[in-house]
Amino acid sequence: MQLSDAEWIVMNLIWDSGPTEASDVIAALGADNGWSDATVKTMLHRLVKKGALTTEQIGKKYRYTVAVRRSACVRKASRSFLDVVFGGDAAPALLHLVKTSKLSEDDLDQLRELLDSKSGAKTKNSKNKGSKE
Amino acid sequence: MQLSDAEWIVMNLIWDSGPTEASDVIAALGADNGWSDATVKTMLHRLVKKGALTTEQIGKKYRYTVAVRRSACVRKASRSFLDVVFGGDAAPALLHLVKTSKLSEDDLDQLRELLDSKSGAKTKNSKNKGSKE
DNA sequence: CGTTTCCGATTACGGGCGTAAACTGTTTAC
DNA sequence: GTAAACAGTTTACGCCCGTAATCGGAAACG
Secondary structure (H helix, E strand, C coil): CCCCHHHHHHHHHHHHHCCEEHHHHHHHHHHHHCCCHHHHHHHHHHHHHCCCEEEEEECCEEEEEECCCHHHHHHHHHHHHHHHHHCCCHHHHHHHHHHHCCCCHHHHHHHHHHHHHHCCCCCCCHHHCCCCC | CCCCHHHHHHHHHHHHHCCECHHHHHHHHHHHHCCCHHHHHHHHHHHHHCCCEEEEEECCEEEEEECCCHHHHHHHHHHHHHHHHHCCCHHHHHHHHHHHCCCCHHHHHHHHHHHHHHCCCCCCCCCCCCCCC
16 A cells, blocks of 8 residues: 555544544644645545545445555555665664664664664673674 | 656766766667656756756767756655655654564664664764765 | 425546656767 | 667656545435
């Protein structure tokens, strides 16, 4: 599933909130993004058409429900980003992102753990590396 | 500077190779991407029009030279990717990318070092702050 | 009931993009 | 020097996207 920038905003909301009515999407996103009601409705419609959302009719209203897994879309977008900007090479991308991102101590710790878990099961502690290079 | 996917391919080549003639761009990218000569020429022209490339006439031929810094484009694309897909939150993005990427032991070590250097340990040896990314 | 109100569907429109043919001017080969 | 080759410029076209007005049917209100 291939989402445009604006569609990501809508999908992110519905992934976070669960099935949502159009009016709620409009309320939640319209003002914030400067979208008119019509614009939001168009996007919902297009998302249904492309299979990212489904509508179920609840009583007389419709609810929009995600039909694709967020993780799949994230994976696809990430892959595309890596391919386009970094030629598919993840390492420079990660170095860049880490360098340019604000990360909390907690974030850093989580990342360290993840790195270690990817390093065989060696559970080596990274804290004792050479201090300067 | 905002580059389309196809434009990234062209720009990546010229960033890597330095000033390049159209024929060389066509030779390097055309077959590989299934682009006709005309397609490559169109993209070069559009990149000039949008200010990403300049043409200098060397003798009777033209060379296309980058007019924007790669780092600036990478930064912009990364920012946009983070904003769109992860709501601007770098930490989940990094966790995801690390999880889903194949990384060599060297890559992992480099990342660990970088993480450590970002940790409160803002040691006074700030000699490597102007990294090029 | 008829009219207003909601809400989803249809239609619209300009711009960007991928793709590429056609045009034009210059250089080169016969 | 006239034709072929090359290279940059114009024009083209269909699709996606952001943005939105309008249509049409059902519900609610008076």
